[in-house]
Amino acid sequence: MTDQVLIFDTTLRDGEQSPGATMNQHEKLQLARQLERLGVDIIEAGFPASSGGDKEAVSRIASEIKQSRVVGLARSLAEDIETSWSAVEKAAKPGIHTFIATSDIHLKHKLRMSREEVIDRAGKAVRLARSLSDWVEFSCEDATRSDRDFLCKVVETAIREGAGTINIPDTVGYSYPSEIYDLIKFIKVSISETENIIISTHCHDDLGLAVANSLAAVEAGARQVECTINGIGERAGNASLEEIVMALRTRKDHFKLTTGIVTDQIFHTSRLVTAITGMPVQPNKAIVGANAFSHESGIHQDGVIKERSTYEIMDPKTVGVSKSSLVLGKHSGRHAFRERMQALGYSLAEEEVNLTFKRFKELADRKKTIYDEDLEAIVAEEVLRTTETYKLLSVTIMAGSDVVPTATVRMTVEGEECHGAELGNGPVDATYNAILKLTGRRPKLLRFAISGITGGTDALGEASIRLEEDGNVAVGKGAHEDILVASAKAMVNALNRLAYMSRRPQAANRL
Ligand SMILES: [Zn+2]
Structure with a gap:
């Protein structure tokens, strides 16, 4: 088994389902570019069949992003799958992610389908998706509340029809670490074909266990984690990308796994998501919260000054938290301004530099020192x-x-x-x-x-x-x-x- 864990970012799809976090096309494209810089393996860019606007946003992202795979979500319906494919097919690395619910509670109340019908629908969906795309992921919605033997039948069908990635989501955030560990192990033992495919995990945070559950799934053999920046998402949100990545990195002694994430882009990506969606990060949030690396108590401060590792398990620089606060002032020129913007992770087009520099000058006339936060606010308003x-x-x-x-x-x-x-x-x-x-x-x-x-x-x-x-x-x-x-x-x-x-x-x- 590979020792690399693929990072599947769904900030643009599941994250965007957070109440209030709607992003327009322009904002989605800005974020997709940053996700590519962050080094995510797969960007779930949207749910093309949900609306014409979403389809357009996905296809714009697909035509621009080169390094990360760009995938679109689709229900197990021919129309959804075809729409999804037409949105992503121009991507350098396209993919289709299709799903159907497998728990009895969803079958009975939502789908109103029998188990046989679900297996049939799943098989047809994957077959159609594979006829269009080399890369197909199949998800069993509400997997953690599904009957295990039935779940395995659906997974077997999807693999037989050509799905290369099988996702076992904890859609409602109901599971706990040892249970999800056991479930992934069970699937791996029961279905020998899983050796040749990637098992993925997608956990929600309703009980605050999304990250712990995702890591447990990884320990059981999952090699893809679906997550979002700042953990945003439906209801209590998804597993947070930054926490997963930094847990794997900081405790490499235990997990012995790697990811392709450029960690020093984490902090900037988090700020960008906040700037775009307007959803703040709580100060005590792990990795990206304002207090994540600050030490208030005298004993801790003293310890950190003498030797950082006494109370700090991560160097803030690894996630891109810079300590320099004073940056620009009234006399700073366009060149310095542009450089600082680049250091903050913004690659602005000429006309965007003009717009933001003008605002910066106006602000600098009234305010002595301009901090990074001020610049971020300007970019958010003028560009994002x-x-x-x-x-x-x-x-x-x-x-x-x-x-x-x-x-x-x-x-x-x-x-x-x-x-x-x-x-x-x-x-x-x-x-x-x-x-x-x-x-x-x-x-x-x-x-x-x-x-x-x-x-x-x-x-x-x-x-x-x-x-x-x-x-x-x-x-x-x-x-x-x-x-x-x-x-x-x-x-x-x-x-x-x-x-x-x-x-x-x-x-x-x-x-
Ligand atoms: Zn979800």
């Missing part, structure tokens, strides 16, 4: 997040102790410029009233928060907002020296996501 439907042009606010707060907003709505003024209880309320009036949307505000991106009173303020409309939840972020402008930007960002989501129908089947 496109303003497809709505764009904020200007906001002017009158507020104080003796006036009724009034906001005048100028923006474009689907390319048409418009403006309007509204009153409110406070300046943010007035601004939001004006924006909602112009856009004609009526979302419910679920959460609103403001924080400073870096320290100091001249820091960029970051507003984050969570909206709900017709059952869709969208998050938005905005950064500006003026927190009121930041708040307006966050609202417009979230409305763009809602507009995107309402155009895109949601598929019913998820893995």
Whole structure:
């Protein structure tokens, strides 16, 4: 058996199913490029049959990504499989990932099919997929709650029809490490053909066991792990890529396995996912949380200063956490700016450099030192997040102790410029009233928060907002020296996501 564990990243598919984490095509492409730099073996770029927009995003990713394999998800239906193939076929390394549920509970309540019908459907799906693609993965949805003998029959059928990768997902996050270990061993012992294929694991974190379960599956012989950056995903999320990779690397003495991940790209990738989706990482999150490498207690600090390994099992540099905080200022030129951007992992096109450099100069006029976090906020706004439907042009606010707060907003709505003024209880309320009036949307505000991106009173303020409309939840972020402008930007960002989501129908089947 090989000692390399393949990393199958599903941030763009399963991760995007997180409430509020919807990404548009442009954002998906940016992330796919970074995943390739990170060295993931397989990028699951989307679920092409779920919508025309998703299919287009997958095919754009497929035509650009060269190093990583690009695969599309498909239910065990001819139409899904053909759509998926037409989206990925231009990729340097394409693949189809098809699935069907195998647990009785799914058969009875969701598929309303007999076991025989499921075997038949799975076999036909893999055969069709193999007629199109050399690389086919088959997944038994809800495998960990399936009858083991039946599960083996389905797996045997899929292998016989040509699937080279068999995925055993813990779709509902129900299993525990020794159980999943035992299940993978059982499959390997029961089906001798598994020797020539890759067994994959795909664990959800409903009980906080996704990473532990994935590692247990690897110990039992799985050689592919499906995971997401920051562990984002449906409900409690997926196994987190950074934790899996760093566990295998840090405890190589035990696992004796490797991955192809360029670990010093981990931190940047995590920040990029946060910047794009607006979903923050909890400070105490392993590997990529803000506190993951900071030592508060005096005893620990003293120990680390004397000898790092007393309390640190990983060097922060391995995952790309840089200690240099002071970077650029008013006198920094375009060259220095560009270099710093490259060091942060952004490879910007000429016109993107122009846009971001202009914003940087404006900020540097008002703020003495510009930190990496400030630069990331600028890239997020100017490059990563496109303003497809709505764009904020200007906001002017009158507020104080003796006036009724009034906001005048100028923006474009689907390319048409418009403006309007509204009153409110406070300046943010007035601004939001004006924006909602112009856009004609009526979302419910679920959460609103403001924080400073870096320290100091001249820091960029970051507003984050969570909206709900017709059952869709969208998050938005905005950064500006003026927190009121930041708040307006966050609202417009979230409305763009809602507009995107309402155009895109949601598929019913998820893995
Ligand atoms: Zn999943």
